[in-house]
Amino acid sequence: MLQLNFSPFPVIQTPRLFLRQMTKSDAPEILFLRSSNEVMRYIGREKSKTIADAEDYLDKIAASINSNNGIMWAITFTGSPEKLIGYIGYWRIVPEHYRAEVGYMLHPDFWRQGIMKEALTALSAYAFNKMGLHSIEATINPGNEASARLLESLGFVKEAYFKEDYYFNGAFHDTIIYSLLQRNLIHG
Secondary structure, eight states: OOOOOOOSOOOEEOSSEEEEEOOGGGHHHHHHHHHOTTTTTTOOSOOOOSHHHHHHHHHHHHHHHHTTSOEEEEEEETTBTTSOOEEEEEEEEEGGGTEEEEEEEEOGGGTTSSHHHHHHHHHHHHIIIIIOOSEEEEEEOTTOHHHHHHHHHTTOEEEEEEEEEEEETTEEEEEEEEEEEGGGOOOO
């Protein structure tokens, strides 16, 4: 079975990005992301309303990292690592199956610039080479075509389409499951 240890926190660098641990000082940016109608459009979760909501979210992430049940990185630019522009990480880690679900969110000012592709490429390599995962799962709303294109560009394959399997905000929603096997990793 997979044995994970996220201490010390693994910092990841790419040509443009510096992926670091999130801190309470990131709460204003987290609040923006998690309260934005545009950003949360395809996320079936309640939006954050206050800075306390954002801090609670950061506390949950910290607890998950401390218990080695999940890990989330702040996405920043190499030249300004203090300014969070998004986040990415693994949650719903299933150690006995060497599998985890990836999740990500990016400020709309930085959409369509290849930033999430760069971050997800680095995190896929980290998952397979450092964490020891065999597969990565991504669950998306079928309407989120940008996320589907991103996943497919990195070799993720559509595994399933579930009809009305998710209830949120008074309605049932569909979900698509993508996955990437270690042997199918594409370096974008």
